Amino acid sequence: MLPCRDESSSSSCSDVNWLYTKDPNAQFRTEAQNGKVVQSSVGASRLSVSSNCSLFIRNITDEDAGGYICQLKNKNDAHLVLNTFSISSDPPEVHPRENGSFTLLCSLNRYDKRIPCKENSIIWRDERGSHLTGEAVWFEFRGQTNCVSVLTVKHQSGNNKRITCQFIEDNKEKIKAVYSLNFSDLLTIDLxxxxxxxxxxxxxxxxxxxxxxxxxxxxxxxxxxxxxxxxxxxxxxxxxxxxxxxx
CATH class of the missing domain: 1.20.5 (Single alpha-helices involved in coiled-coils or other helix-helix interfaces)
Structure with missing residues (x-):
């Protein structure tokens, strides 16, 4: 949910517009006008304006990353940025390859892609909190390229893993994503x-x-x-x- 005005405000949202752009150099398009979602918008089915005029986005995807403006009549516009952080598999449907392994990608999808991700700012941890780096029995850290970190997971029958990917900035965790691995299921898929x-x-x-x-x-x-x-x-x-x- 992207906030627009103070929670205590009792005014209606008929004077609120929401604008969106995916790229800093592109023009903004109107997602909501006079407090109502524009039905011709690409993501109209997933958008709604709440009672406090916030923009609610259901099932957020990487396509939702971008810059948002909440326009209020006779008030300063509120500028917000939405970045997405996720773990995906390569290929999209996880299944062990011939060598019994597959690849996980942890990605920070930034609105302003001109801002790079620092080296080692995206890290992997197992369920015990251990930093996954280098190579071990069941994984191999493949490195980080800009805002994408790659981890190869080696198939081990009968073992389940819970992997956490963290984005670290200024020595603090800004956001994290969790991925659960069920090797039993993977074995079933493999057969x-x-x-x-x-x-x-x-x-x-x-x-x-x-x-x-x-x-x-x-x-x-x-x-x-x-x-x-x-x-x-x-x-x-x-x-x-x-x-x-x-x-």
Whole structure:
């Protein structure tokens, strides 16, 4: 929620406009006018103006990072900056690669990208708070490039990890993001479950077809045997009848 005016203010929001720009060099666009969200706005479905005229953004994404202005009639504009901080996987859907590892990216998406992130300002920690650097049994720190830090996680069956990524500025934690790793789930994803099910289904189908073929052969064999026996019986009877006529 981006604040616009004092919480104690009882005035209506009919005199409030919200403006937004993704880039400092770009023009601002109107997101809310006279206290109401502009429906033609790209993110209109996720925006709302609260009772105290703050701009509420649901399900914030990197696309929401930018500069915001709250305009109040006969008052100074309120300028705000929204930066986003997140952990994502590469590729987007986490799954172990052939070597049993995958990559996590911890990113600070700044409104003003001209402001660089200092070296080692984005750090990784495990559930015990230990700084993850260098290489160990289950991870490898790949370094930080500007505002993106990269950590490769090595798959270990049966172990779960909770990784925290922190953004440090002036020796203080400004923001953090937490990522939970369930290696059991990753193992499940790693196995070709659907292919396995299809393969089992195919095997069952082949077995059923084989059993059906055997049953058909047995049926045909018994039928043919019965027909042969009936034919021999008829032949024998004709022979006996012929002998009786001769007598």
């Amino acid at each position: 070709p479950g659907h292919n396995f099910i299809l393969m089992v289904g195919s095997v069952v189908k082949v077995v059923l077809m084989f059993l059906g073929l055997v049953a058909a052969l047995i049926y045909m064999y018994r039928r043919r045997t019965k027909e042969n026996e009936e034919q021999r019986t008829r032949t024998k009877r004709r022979t006996v009848d012929g002998d009786e006529d001769d007598l």
